[in-house]
Amino acid sequence: MPVSPLSSADAALADLLARCRRHEPAAQQALYERFAGPMFLLAQRYAPTLADAEDALQDAFVTIFSHLHEQAVAGAFAGWVRRIVIRTALNAGRSRRVRRVEFELDDAHHVPTPDASVIEQLTFGEVQALIDRLPEGCRLVLLLYTIEGYSHAEIAALLGVGESASKAQLTRARQRLTLLVQQASRERAVHPPAPAGQPTARADASASLSPHFHPITALLFQ
Secondary structure (H helix, E strand, O other): OOOOOOOHHHHHHHHHHHHHHOOOHHHHHHHHHHHHHHHHHHHHHHOOOHHHHHHHHHHHHHHHHHOHHHOOOHHHHHHHHHHHHHHHHHHOOHHHOOOOOOOOOOOOOOOOOOOHHHHHOOOHHHHHHHHHOOOHHHHHHHHHHHHOOOOHHHHHHHHOOOHHHHHHHHHHHHHHHHHHHHHHHHHHHHOOOOOOOOOOOHHHHHHOOOOOOOOHHHHHHO
């Protein structure tokens, strides 16, 4: 079966990676500048603090440059980098902080699903703020499973918990997020957003999100 030719972007990245493997400083700097911005935002999502995210980014790039020979396919490079950054950010500060993984579920087994119109009213910034209000274990499992596409087995290995705990955390996260959506809807009814034409948080917030960030409907119901 013939191999598809690389796209121009993949070909350029493949050339850059080849130069990095030859330890060319200019190429290494170019690779860092290409990925550092979005990967720092990703590290912030999973590291305990901003300082830990900064350290995780630097440590991740040390790992990336040390193992470039293991990643030969340019088209898969971005995903490989994301996995390294996520793993490094999750490990950041672990010696100073014990993750509290909660196993019990809320008494919210039958929380009604919010109306689609309620969900669609939320901006990206509001979605991000609601997710940040979840307990840490719930938040991490929700992001890793829904946004990053990790399986429960992979999440269990990353967080040091059982698969059943990961599944329970995902259920709990969706329950809590549903309740937070309902609360946000009530608050919007009391304090409506700014009329069209006035500044809102949507543009700034959406700019900080990964292009892989799903709508809230995916977070709740997939």
